Structure formats: structure tokens, C-alpha cells
Amino acid sequence: MDARILQEFRAIVGPSGLISSSEDLHTYECDGLTNFRVLPVAVLLPANAQQVQSIVRVCHAQRIPFVARGSGTGLSGGALPVENGIVISLARMNRILAVDIPNARVTVEPGVINLDVTGRVQPHGYFYAPDPSSQSVCSIGGNVAENSGGAHCLKYGFTTTHVLGLEVVLPDGSLVHLGGKCLDAPGYDLAGVFVGSEGTLGIATKIILRIVKRPECTRTLLAAFPGTNEASAAVSDIIAAGMLPAAIEMMDNLAIQAAEAAVHANYPDCGALLLVELDGPIAEVETLMVHVDELCRKNGAWDIRVAQSDSERALVWKGRKAAFAAMGRISPNYIVQDGVIPRTALPQLMNEIARLSRETGLRVANVFHAGDGNLHPLVLYDRHIPGQEKAAEALSFQILELCLAAGGSITGEHGVGEEKKCMMTKMFSKPDLATMQRVRAAFDPLQLCNPTKVFPTPRLCGEKPGEYVPHKLESSGLAERF
């Protein structure tokens, strides 16, 4: 990068806010999708919105593409740097600015960690509902970009349900306010468009979040089934009975083995495990739990346990939340996907995945949000065996095609990012994508803001990513992938 421009950046963020040496830049060359890496030209760490504006104005004037980054835990390459571009890290903007309990609103900077929002309002009996498994490390800004979900979004909704307003720096450096602390701000719901736009429409510098009162009680039931078909049938019965649990999670036998090996959650050894969580008023929950128990038994559950205390409940969830990272116990490498299908298609899809697994010889562990049909198939492989990585990638994309054929989506939570942009043409028609691009053009006419993400670029689609190389933090054992 031109020394003059680097000097402009240094003047904005100060010397400690600018990273430009090659060794330090490597930390930012990828996010949680470690097999895609691009070295940024520079990394900037602004301390406030004015600095973000100044940086973006320079980029706008000089036509430098930029990528915003939160905690870098994303699984679709949303924070992957762009060639000849910079990374704007929001890590320093990590303050909780205002807590308004009577109106159940919290205002935060984008670098605030998801779980810390709950931590702050917990003493008042509130929590921040969207709970991705990475919540102890992921940032609110990142959650906003991906419209993150989590196990409890079946009942509580996604990030977009809990974002009331945003302060945003647009790609030309101007500052705008979308939505607000009160509902139904006049005009287009631009806050709703911004959430889930994967960092392509601007950079959020302040977010107004909705918090929720902790329910009177929470009961978590664990049920062991002979297989995923029986467990799926139980899920369908629960929904058909008019119940809406806070969460319904399913794990198959391979996933259970891995989780047991990793965190010893004391799961029963079974074909499929169902985790059903109900919350609400005590009298209501206890009445409904009896019904859930009956429906599980009716569908062949042979071991049913209800967590009796907070610590038991935490242990039950620990196994589920550690599932991805636990794969390392049973396989050298894995690829996780994030497809969604209508719930009724679950048994059919499980059969298809089992068939593909047999045909390719690659094991697939299944963990998913059974309540809303969001699958996380974990394709297990060994990169040291020639051809296995390519085969694993191909299988993971075949699973996404099955999801589309069943009327679902290519991504429920992780986002399209870099990883799945080539699949956008399979999910949407040309007019659909063209219309989205028109909206994008209104925000970012010069195409500087995370420009290569989400939408297919003819040159890049069709090219395969390089050989998987674990990040040095992974190989040194300091970090695990979620």
C-alpha cells in the first residue's frame, strides 16, 4: 500500500491501531473458515465511530475495498480479507454503552461479546436471547452481520428479532441511524435489511438490542431413541400437539460419541438423542413436560431424563455445544455445513446423507436444531489421505443441494460469505439476485464494502480453495474450531 495512505490511516487510529507488518497480518488472513486465506494490505483497529468514518472516507476516496471483522469466529469466510483490501477490526469498540432495564434495551458497540450482554443484565433477571454456540467469543457486530441464531431461536427468534436500531457508517463514510429504540420508526425497515447483510452494506458502530426476561422455570429433557427417524417422529408429534419448546436439538450416534469423548456429558449410547427444552411459567411447563415425555415414549424413547438443576442442565447442553469442537476426538479433520430443510423432510434427508456417506466412504456426524430443520452435518475426513478433502467438500455441497431440493436453504446461521456464494444461483433466480444487487447498489455504489462476498462472481465460482492448512493457533492447541 502507498506509504502516504498508510500514513493517513496511522494519523486516524494512532500507531497502535495500525497493523501493517507481514507477520502480524497473518492473524487476520482468515476467520473460522480456515481453508480460505487472503493477506490484507493493512489492519486497522478504530476506537470509535468517528475513526471508522474517517477510515471509510479514505477508502472511498482511494477506492480501497474493506472488510469489517468482529471476533473472527465466522464459519463462512465473511471476515476473509479481500485482495488489495484492508481489514477494519472492531475489537477495540467493545463497550456496553447503556443498559435500560425498564424498557428492556441495551446499547452496545459492535465488539462486545455476545455472552457479555447476558452477563451484564443477568442480575436483573434478563438475558440476551440469540445464543450461537460460539457465544463466549463471538461479537455482537458479527452476530448482526450474519443474523446469528443458536439453539433457542426456535422460540426466541434470531438476531434480527432482537436488534431495534443501529448506528451505521455507510461505505461513503456518512453516519446514519437505522431503526431506533422505539418500534416502527417511519420509513423503510433498513435495520431489518442491514441485519444479515454479511458486512456488505456498511459497518455498524452502535447497536440497540432487546433483552428478554428469564422465564420462571426451564426444564430440559434428554431422550434416547433407536435412531433419527424415531426421534424425528417425536419432534413432529410435539409440534403437531401445539407445543413450541424453547429448543429441540438432535444428535446422532457419531456426534454423541465425539461429545462424550470430549466433555463427558454422560449421554446414553443410542442411535439418536433428543434434547427438548421447555421454559415459561412453572405450572405451564410442568403440564407440558408430561406430554413431551409421553410423545417421546410413544415414538420409542427408551431412556428419558429431565435435568433437575442448573448444573445438570449446563452439562446436558455442554455436550451439544461442544459437538463441533469434539469432532477432533474421532477424526483428524471435518467440514461442517449449515443447510436448512422443512422439518418434515428430516427422515428423508437423514437417509440420503447416510446413503452418500456409504457411497463415498466418508463418515458424517449429524447435529441439528431439529425444531427448525437447521442441519449441521459434519463430514469427517483425513486430509493426509489423497483426495479425501476434495471428496469431503463435494459431499458437503451435495448435502446442500439435497436441502434445496427439499425446499430449504443453503444456510440457516453461518451465512453465505465466501464459502457458499456459488450456491446462490441454485437457491435464487437471476431476477431475485439482481434485485438484491440493486439494494446493495443503493448502499454501496462503488462496491468497496466486503465486495466479493455473498453474491457469485463468475471468475471465482468454479475455482476450488487450496489445501487445508490448520491455523497455527489450532495446531499449537491454543484454539479449537466451533
Next chain:
Amino acid sequence: MQNLRPATPADSVSGIQPQFVVAPENEQQLAAVLALAKESGLAVIPRGGGTKLDWGNPPKRADLVLSTARLDRILEHVWADLTVTVEAGCTLQALQQTLAQHGQRLAFDTLWPERATIGGALSTNDSGVLRIRFGALRDLLIGITLVLPDGTVASSGGKVVKNVAGYDLPKLATGALGTLGVITRAVFRLHPLPRMATTVTCVTNQLLSAERLLAALLDSTLVYSALQIRIPSANPHELFVDVLFEGTEQGITAQIAQLQALASFATVFEVDHHVWKTREALHSQYLVDPSSSALLKISTCPGDALAAIATLTEITKSRATASAVVQATGLATILLSGARDELLHAGKVVCKKIESAGGSLVVLGNSVLDADFDAWGSAGDALPLMRAIKAQLDPQDTLNPGRFVGGI
């Protein structure tokens, strides 16, 4: 072209008389008609049931009314997945009746459901009493198909509740008053019909008591499907706090007991569910004599809602009457009656106060608008961005010109 007829005075929009009304049979016809209208430089007013047609500012021009009346089919109710795909011209009542056959509902109550259509409800972002528990339409909508003025038919979202692929165009279209495209179909997530439902209320003539109870309820672990405060008239000052409990009998009984413990100032007693139709009653009352009334929608933080009503009634008390219903979400509907000058003055003063606290005041129906008091109030600093989006999707200003915020 089929189903094209000259417009009559009954088709006028906020006093502007269009020339023709067209009712296409299906999505492709609608797209073709809209594209032709754009090519011909016509101003198009999309219309569903016409129940909220005079919301927003009067249109700058109105040549063609585009009716969605014939796009009224329920395309697919996948009850096992709790989703439904429905055309924009279907009425809310027809939809709910079909969904009820499998014990489900769209958890949303609207004004005049027997006439109001899906497209209209979405385009106006109407919301009722269930919002506090189930969210607004934007939270229930999972997919949309939009026809742009150039004839492009664009779909976004999908048929599954959890989906983050692509931009959230369903959110963009919701509340856009048909200024970006004509909604032709929508996909919603559904909820089970409740096993039981009980409405209870308690009465007070002390604003402070009502405020305290509201705050206590919002901070409690009670799960209510609706919570509102009815203020039938400013003089005498009587407030009713209504609560809707839905669920199992055991759950409801236990919760009513807890509510009574919180409402120490009054007895909690059961009432008919018709109290939840209060908002609609205010709207209907307004329509009886719009020239001497004003219908306002106020949005404040939940804690400030009653204070906003108090300010309004303070300003108007000697010369106008007020009737209001406040949802615990902070959204309130207020009906004012009196001389136009007084209403205009009151509206402007209160609007300024509410906007400075981060809220908004929208005038529904145009009896009290003038050159410096439009239907929407301030759009804030995002207005240029909104204009840019409008310019991208409707560059010729074909759809509802001038009706939206900032004169969009």
C-alpha cells in the same frame, strides 16, 4: 386487457381521483400490467381491501388502481412444518379460517380482518395486540414475492423459518406502503392455536397506578399474549389494564393469581375478548366523521407510553376529547375529536416531544395534515439512503408517488 374498468369516486385515494381500476388474474398478469403502466408513465396505486388506503400522505398523482383482489388463493399450508404460502389478495379472515382447520394461526391480529388483505397488512406494517408476544409481521414473514415496476418478479427468503441466505427483502417490503414493489405472495411461519385463552382486566383512575402495574408486568416472568391499557376518555379519567393469557388451564390459573398479587390496587376480573378490538373501534369511530377528528399512532419506549398520552390530553382537554389504547410494546392509537386547528396544534407539539425522546407520531387518515406537518414525521438521517433504494427499485416513481416518508 381483462378486468379493467373506469374508476368511480369510490376509488379515490385521499381525495385524488384515479382514472382506471385493473384487477389482474395472477402474478404474471400483474407484472405485465405494472410494466405497461410504468412504460406509459402512469402513477399506480396498489390496493388490497382498501381498508387503509388513506394512510400516508395523499399521492402526488394517481392514474391507475392496481387491485390484488383476484390474487386471493392460499397456495400451500404445510401444517406439519407450521408454514403457509398465500397470495397477497387473500383476506386475513380467509387465511385464519383455513389455518384453524389444522389448529394453527398466523399470530397476528389486524384491523377489519374480513376485508383487510395480506398485502395491505404487510405494506402498512399494521400490528395488533399479539405483537408483544409473537412479534410484528416482519418477525412472522419468512418469504416474499415482489413485482417491481419494470416487471421483475423477485423472491427473497424462502419456505423455512431459519434462513440467512441473501438480503432480507421481506423486511424491506414490510411497511414500505407499496412504494418499492407490489407484494404478490408471502410465506409465513405459524403458531399453534392456544388450548385456552382468558382475558382479565382491572380498573384504576390513577395514571400512576396504571404505569406502575405496566412496569411490574413487563418486569415479571408472567407470559401474556397481549397487554394493553384502555383509556376510553380523558374526562373522567379511567384506565383499564387488560391482559390476555393463553395456554394450559393450570398455567392460566396460576398466572392470574400472580397478576392479582401485582395489581394490589384493584380486583382482577375476567372480561370478554372483545376488549382486544378497541383499536379497531377507534379506527371505525374516526371514519364516522374524519373532518373533526384525528387518528394518531404513537410509538414510544414502553415506559413513556402513558406519559405521552397524558401530554396529549393535557394540551387538548379543554377543547377536544381523546380516547386511546396503549399496547405494552409502546405503540398507542389515539383518537382526538375537535376543531381542526386545535388538533393540528396538539399534534405538532406532541410530535416534537415524542421525536426528541426517540419515538414517532404518525397521522393515519389525512384530516390534520398541512404543509409542515405530514403523515409520517421525521425520517431521520437515513432519508437519503431510503431515496436511493427507491431510485433503484422504482426510478420513475410509478408506485404510490409522494405517499411515504419524506415525500417518497
